[in-house]
Amino acid sequence: MLDLFxxxxxxxxxxxTIRIVSPLIFGTLGELICERAGVLNLGxxxxxxxxxxxxxxxxxxxxDLWTGVLFAAIIGxxxxxxxxxxxxxxxxxxHVTGIGxxxxxxxxxxxxxxxxxxxxxxxxxxxxxxxxxxxxxxxLPVVGEAVFSQTPLTYLALLSVPLVWYVLxxxxxxxxxxxxxxxxxxxxxxGINVLAIRTGAVMVGSAMMAVGGAFITMSAFDAFFFGxxxxxGWICVALVIFASWxxxxxxxxxxLFAGLEAFQVRAQQVAGAQIIPYQFYLMLxxxxxxxxxxxxxxxxxxxxxxxxxxRRGERV
Amino acid sequence: xxxxxRLHVSPIRIALAPITAILxxxxxxxxxxxxxxxxxxxxxxxxxxxxxxxxxxxxETLTRSTPLIFTGLAVAIAFRSKFYNIGAEGQLYCxxxxxxxxxxxxxxxxxxxxxxxxxxxxxxxxGAILIVPVLLKTHLRVDEVVTTLLLNFIILLMVxxxxxxxxxxxxxxxxxxxxxxxxxxxxxxxLSKGRLHYGFVIxxxxxxxxxxxxRFTVWGYEIKAVGLNAAAAAFSxxxxxxxxxxxxxxxxxxxxxxGVSEVAGLKGYLTLDLSPGFGYTGIAVAMLAQLHPLAVxxxxxxxxxxxxxxxxxxxxxxxxxxxxxxxxxxxxLAILVSVMLTKYKIRWR
Numbered sequence: 001m002l003d004l005f006x007x008x009x010x011x012x013x014x015x016x017t018i019r020i021v022s023p024l025i026f027g028t029l030g031e032l033i034c035e036r037a038g039v040l041n042l043g044x045x046x047x048x049x050x051x052x053x054x055x056x057x058x059x060x061x062x063x064d065l066w067t068g069v070l071f072a073a074i075i076g077x078x079x080x081x082x083x084x085x086x087x088x089x090x091x092x093x094x095h096v097t098g099i100g101x102x103x104x105x106x107x108x109x110x111x112x113x114x115x116x117x118x119x120x121x122x123x124x125x126x127x128x129x130x131x132x133x134x135x136x137x138x139x140l141p142v143v144g145e146a147v148f149s150q151t152p153l154t155y156l157a158l159l160s161v162p163l164v165w166y167v168l169x170x171x172x173x174x175x176x177x178x179x180x181x182x183x184x185x186x187x188x189x190x191g192i193n194v195l196a197i198r199t200g201a202v203m204v205g206s207a208m209m210a211v212g213g214a215f216i217t218m219s220a221f222d223a224f225f226f227g228x229x230x231x232x233g234w235i236c237v238a239l240v241i242f243a244s245w246x247x248x249x250x251x252x253x254x255x256l257f258a259g260l261e262a263f264q265v266r267a268q269q270v271a272g273a274q275i276i277p278y279q280f281y282l283m284l285x286x287x288x289x290x291x292x293x294x295x296x297x298x299x300x301x302x303x304x305x306x307x308x309x310x311r312r313g314e315r316v
Numbered sequence: 317x318x319x320x321x322r323l324h325v326s327p328i329r330i331a332l333a334p335i336t337a338i339l340x341x342x343x344x345x346x347x348x349x350x351x352x353x354x355x356x357x358x359x360x361x362x363x364x365x366x367x368x369x370x371x372x373x374x375x376e377t378l379t380r381s382t383p384l385i386f387t388g389l390a391v392a393i394a395f396r397s398k399f400y401n402i403g404a405e406g407q408l409y410c411x412x413x414x415x416x417x418x419x420x421x422x423x424x425x426x427x428x429x430x431x432x433x434x435x436x437x438x439x440x441x442x443g444a445i446l447i448v449p450v451l452l453k454t455h456l457r458v459d460e461v462v463t464t465l466l467l468n469f470i471i472l473l474m475v476x477x478x479x480x481x482x483x484x485x486x487x488x489x490x491x492x493x494x495x496x497x498x499x500x501x502x503x504x505x506x507l508s509k510g511r512l513h514y515g516f517v518i519x520x521x522x523x524x525x526x527x528x529x530x531r532f533t534v535w536g537y538e539i540k541a542v543g544l545n546a547a548a549a550a551f552s553x554x555x556x557x558x559x560x561x562x563x564x565x566x567x568x569x570x571x572x573x574x575g576v577s578e579v580a581g582l583k584g585y586l587t588l589d590l591s592p593g594f595g596y597t598g599i600a601v602a603m604l605a606q607l608h609p610l611a612v613x614x615x616x617x618x619x620x621x622x623x624x625x626x627x628x629x630x631x632x633x634x635x636x637x638x639x640x641x642x643x644x645x646x647x648x649l650a651i652l653v654s655v656m657l658t659k660y661k662i663r664w665r
Contacts (some may be wrong), residue, residue, distance in 0.1 A: 042461060046645075082649075091319065092652045095400045095461055099599055100652065104645030107638055114636035115352060234465045241459070279477035286466045290448075293463065297456040311319060 003270040013262050014146035019220060021258035022150075022157040023048070026212030027236035028243070028250045029164050030205040034080075036168060036245055037201030038181035038305040039087055042098025044209050045233030046105025047079050051210025053109035056217035056224045057116060059126045069153065069214055076210020077203040079105055084199040091309030102233070110226060123223035129153055153211075153219045160208070165247040177201045181303035184310040194310045209233070231286065238289035242296050245303060253292065261285055318663045329658040334604050334615070337650035344650075345643050354633040366628020367621035373628070375510035379582065381613075381620035383408065383591065385519035386574035387598025388605060388612040389526050390442075394567035396530070396607050397543040399453070399560050401446065403464030404571040405595025406471035410445045411438035411575025413475065416483065416494045416586045419501040419579075430500040435518070435576050442572020443565040445471065450564035454557040468595070476588060485585065494586040503581035515577030520613060522570060527609035529566075539563050571595065593641070600644045603651045619644060 007013050027048060034041040041047075055072035059065055079101060086097040117124065129151035137148040147158075168174035176197050179187045184194040212232075217224050235257065243249035264281040267273050346356045368374050387404040394401035401407075414437040425433060445467060452458035483494040505513045530536035538559045541549035550556050574594060579586055601619055605611035626640035 086649065086652060089317065090653065090656055092656055096395075096599075096603065096648065096652060099402060099461075099596075100603075100645060100648035102645075103596060103600070103648060104642065107641030107645050111348065111636050111638040111642050114638055115348075118634065118636075231466065231469045234462055234469075237462050238466065241462075277477050277481055279473045279480075283470050283473050286469045289466050290452075290463055293458045294452060294456060297452070297458045300457075 004267055004273075007263060007266045007270070010266075011142050011145045013259075013266060014142065015149070016262035016265070017255065017259045018147055018150055018154060018158075019258075020261050021254050022154045022219070023212040023215040023232060024236060024239065024254040024257060025157040025161060025251060026208050026215060027233060028239045028254055029160055029247060030208030030212065031236050031240045032243070032245055032247060032250055033164065033168075033177070033205035033208070034202050035240055035306055036181045036303055037177045037198045037205075038184065038303055038308065038310070039084070039198055039202050040094040040098060040307055041080070041083055041202060041205060041209075042095060042237065043079060043083050043101030043105060043206070044098075044236055045229055045231070046102035046109075047076050047206050047209040048213035048216075048229045048233045049106040050079060050109045051076050051213030052217040052228055053113055053213075053224055054210070055214030056126060057113070059218060060124065061116075065129055065218060068218060069211055072210045072214035073207040076213075077207040079210070080203040080206025081199065083206065084202040087309065088195050088198045088202065091311060094307055106229075113224060123225055125222040126218070128217075128222040129219040151219045153215050156211075157215070161247050161251045168247065178303075180310075181305050184305050184308075188310075188312065194312075198310070209236075212236075235285060235289050238293050241300055242289075242292040244296065244299065244301060257285060257288065260288060319660050320663060321660055322658075325659055330606070330655075333606065333654040333658050334611075334651060337604065337647060337654040338618070340650045340654070341643055341646045344646055345639060348639060348642065349635060352633070352635045354635055359629055359633055359635065362632050363622070363625035363629040365625075366632075367625030372510060373624060375507060375512040377617065377621045377624045378516055379510070379512045380624055381616040382513075382516045382519050382581070383574040383578050383594040384597055384601050384616035384620050385516075385523060385612055386570050386577065387594050388601030388616050389523055389609055390567045390570035390574070391598045391602035392605060392607040392609060392612055393526060393530070393539065393570070394563055395543075395602060397539045397560055397563040398546070399450070399563055399567070400461045401449075401464050401564065401567050401571075402461050402599065403446065403449065403467050403595070404567075404574070404598045405591060405593065406464070406468035407442035407445055407568045407571035408575040408578070408591050408595050409471050409475050410441040410568075411572030412579045412586050412590055413478070413575075414438045414441035414572070415497065415501070415576050415579045419497040420495040421498055424498060424500060427500045430498075431503055431580070434497075434501050434580055435573060438572045438576035439569035440572070442570070442575065443568035446564045446568035450561050454560055472588075475586070479586060479588060483586075488585075492588060496585045497580050501580055502584065503577065511582060513577070513581035515581035518573070518577065522573065523609050523613050526566075526570070530609060535559075535562060571598070574598075597644055600648045603648050606651075606655060619647075 031044055051072040054075040055068040058068035058071040083101050086092045087094045131149050132152055134148040138144045176192050180194050180197045187194045239253045242253045264284050268278055268281055349356050349359045366373055367377050390404045415434050418437050419434050449460045449463040453460040479492050479494050485493055485495045503513045503515050538554045541554055542556050542559045546556050578590055601615045604615035622643050623640045626637050630637045
């Protein structure tokens with residue numbers, strides 16, 4: 001028992017938590033932006049997969065890392081645009097479209113990967129983002145190593161939390177996005193194009209999801225595997241509900257998850273922990289996601305117009 | 317761009333919707349074939365031939381369609397009541413787990429009792445796992461899409477644990493698989509050659525039964541009513557929660573049967589690769605069938621033909637087999653649009 005507690009005192013645990021939380025932050029914030037505008041984006045799992053593949057492939061083909069991230073974001077935005085055409089402009093079922101985008105996006109990533117590397121048996125590797133120690137801050141005890149000695153993409157993830165909060169809460173664009181998710185009729189009355197706002201939000205959100213996927217192949221690992229995203233997208237959807245659609249709480253929820261993930265990997269090494277088979281440790285994040293949704297369900301304040309398509313001139 | 321409802325929805329348009337969707341999907345996926353440097357028309361011809369061109373190909377397509385009919389029905393009936401069960405994959409494995417638990421020697425009955433018994437426990441297991449998501453939806457309004465999806469991962473890890481751990485067959489030379497189903501429980505094959513088994517017939521019967529349920533019974537009427545307009549259904553005295561729970565149990569049971577027929581009919585034992593995503597493909601099947609139970613049969617046959625045919629195609633010309641999954645994903649998106657266009661028209665101005 002004491003051994004388990006000691007895990008929490010190691011800097012390695014905290015550094016791993018921050019590393020694991022990064023893709024969850026991108027994915028959760030991306031989903032949050034979409035849902036705040038009134039569009040559920042269940043394409044997240046597929047968009048993260050294609051982001052992971054696209055960014056990695058860009059670098060593998062000789063591009064540099066940052067343009068790879070940009071490339072992943074652009075591909076993500078394109079898939080977001082596809083989702084928006086279906087759900088925003090055509091008003092089709094957001095559930096089914098999202099699942100369709102996920103099926104299409106992940107299978108297309110695998111197809112493209114196999115197309116470009118037909119005979120790769122062991123996954124080829126790239127040189128991923130390296131840790132960058134921020135001067136002075138990285139000299140601090142514990143936090144220095146845990147937070148300020150990460151890869152640049154992790155810093156980007158951490159910075160995107162206040163950025164998304166600021167844009168959503170303090171700018172006219174953010175207000176329009178939130179209104180599009182609460183009362184699209186009111187947005188229309190202001191002379192703002194609801195469909196354009198929603199489309200923009202879904203594209204930006206999807207770009208973030210794709211960067212979250214790219215983090216996994218370009219920063220956490222250095223190769224692309226099949227089934228690599230492994231439900232992270234769905235966990236992000238649960239985290240958005242857990243966070244009551246707020247960026248700050250989303251960070252907290254994601255940290256809790258990443259902490260648990262980092263903890264379970266280390267807890268398995270502790271003497272005596274092998275009594276419980278490792279598969280049960282791996283189940284924890286999924287079980288916790290469901291538990292998190294149960295806890296927050298009663299208090300969940302869904303954006304009012306979530307799942308409701310908007311058609312101009314139609315009576316509500 | 318303005319979307320207007322059509323005053324008259326013609327049945328011809330509805331019947332043609334899946335065909336247009338399939339043609340559109342094939343046209344778009346032809347781009348991938350061109351990219352692979354293969355001749356487009358002859359590649360599709362190869363796929364067609366690989367799916368139904370020989371006796372062997374045809375029985376393979378029928379065999380592969382069996383779990384897809386079950387999962388397609390599971391999704392179709394659930395989506396009818398707007399209960400978005402995306403967990404057919406997990407429920408399939410639950411059915412497979414139940415069959416493995418009871419069918420590997422725990423109970424021995426004569427075949428005419430053993431096979432129905434295994435189907436029953438498989439269906440019950442598939443439905444039972446849905447109790448959590450459906451009660452969370454009806455009583456706490458937790459979105460069932462996410463819970464059913466997350467359960468898929470949990471169940472797959474459970475299967476992983478069992479067949480690497482306590483259920484691992486010591487006779488399997490180290491391969492991770494469970495013990496074989498006893499002879500009394502094996503669903504017999506239909507033909508002297510090939511793998512086609514009577515699970516296919518059971519799937520067809522299931523489709524007819526679900527159709528009859530939806531068409532002729534009060535339960536079926538309530539399922540449709542809740543899906544079309546829950547508020548109106550509640551106003552006329554239908555219990556929404558009871559209907560959704562009932563639908564979920566039937567849906568999970570059907571998906572569980574897919575696991576039964578794969579283990580007891582096709583493979584003979586449980587492995588981790590029992591289902592290459594039959595649960596997810598079931599969504600495409602149900603959508604192509606426009607959620608009609610009988611239309612699930614041709615839709616499942618079509619998609620299983622795509623899978624079997626694409627194996628043959630990728631052997632002949634150098635196209636990754638993943639093209640089949642791309643076609644499945646694309647067809648979900650295409651059918652959404654083509655069905656919408658039967659009910660609405662788009663006016664550009």
